[in-house]
Amino acid sequence: MSLSSEEITRYSRNILLNGVGKKGQEKLKSSVVSIVGLGGLGSPSALYLSAAGVGEIRIIDSDVVDLTNLQRQILYSTNSQNSSKARSAKLKLSELNDKIKITEVNTRITKSNIHEVLQGSHLVLEGSDNFETKFLVNDYCVLNSIPLLIAGILRFEGQVMGILPKRTACYRCTFLEMPEADSIPNCAEAGVLGSVAGIVGSIQATEALKYIIFGESELFGKILNCDFLSMELRKIERKRNKKCTVCGDTPKYIDLEHHEELDFNCKI
Numbered sequence: 001m002s003l004s005s006e007e008i009t010r011y012s013r014n015i016l017l018n019g020v021g022k023k024g025q026e027k028l029k030s031s032v033v034s035i036v037g038l039g040g041l042g043s044p045s046a047l048y049l050s051a052a053g054v055g056e057i058r059i060i061d062s063d064v065v066d067l068t069n070l071q072r073q074i075l076y077s078t079n080s081q082n083s084s085k086a087r088s089a090k091l092k093l094s095e096l097n098d099k100i101k102i103t104e105v106n107t108r109i110t111k112s113n114i115h116e117v118l119q120g121s122h123l124v125l126e127g128s129d130n131f132e133t134k135f136l137v138n139d140y141c142v143l144n145s146i147p148l149l150i151a152g153i154l155r156f157e158g159q160v161m162g163i164l165p166k167r168t169a170c171y172r173c174t175f176l177e178m179p180e181a182d183s184i185p186n187c188a189e190a191g192v193l194g195s196v197a198g199i200v201g202s203i204q205a206t207e208a209l210k211y212i213i214f215g216e217s218e219l220f221g222k223i224l225n226c227d228f229l230s231m232e233l234r235k236i237e238r239k240r241n242k243k244c245t246v247c248g249d250t251p252k253y254i255d256l257e258h259h260e261e262l263d264f265n266c267k268i
């Protein structure tokens with residue numbers, strides 16, 4: 001997909017980078033990236049991917065903006081309250097870059113609609129606030145060979161994991177079972193510093209851009225643990241679990257249709 005002269009100017013700071021050039025920018029233009037969850041993580045990642053010229057971005061969230069979101073969800077402004085996040089985000093992102101396609105998906109991801117929503121994505125960024133969605137998106141992406149970057153934040157900490165399906169450890173390899181509801185506090189209970197969401201979402205966006213341009217992410221098969229109080233960032237390698245029910249040697253689930261554990265609606 002070739003670039004217009006306006007696009008060459010708009011993306012000149014990308015194009016100047018060693019190893020990127022027009023070819024790298026054209027790869028961005030022809031890529032489709034889905035972002036699950038348009039909160040503290042999805043806000044910065046969607047903004048940076050739009051600004052960088054990713055050709056199609058699907059933005060997925062069923063929620064509406066409330067006052068407590070505005071401390072960290074930088075896609076929205078005071079006037080966005082009570083509006084659909086997907087709709088408000090689309091307006092904001094289209095304003096930032098009218099040369100790309102933004103597809104808004106104002107629905108909860110479930111086992112039955114996830115294929116319709118995510119099929120054809122070259123990469124998925126998961127930044128929802130609940131484990132049901134993280135496990136569902138992991139399982140769908142692994143079963144359909146779509147690379148995935150999953151992130152989470154809490155208090156002053158963040159975590160990003162990169163998954164290259166069937167080659168590196170998946171989310172389920174690492175966390176095995178979904179935690180019991182209410183066993184781990186969420187941001188609404190324990191708080192989160194807004195800028196922490198900004199950094200961690202930007203890490204997801206950086207790895208996404210590197211993956212599209214260079215075909216690699218430093219975080220595939222690894223978890224990056226970030227403690228922003230001590231400013232310690234640690235990469236931990238994860239090995240594939242041969243007994244993983246999704247990506248192991250004898251997987252229990254080969255498609256979502258037979259996926260008993262995911263018979264629920266996911267909240268994003």
Ligand SMILES: [Zn+2]
Nearest residue numbers: 170173244247
């Ligand atoms: Zn696995």
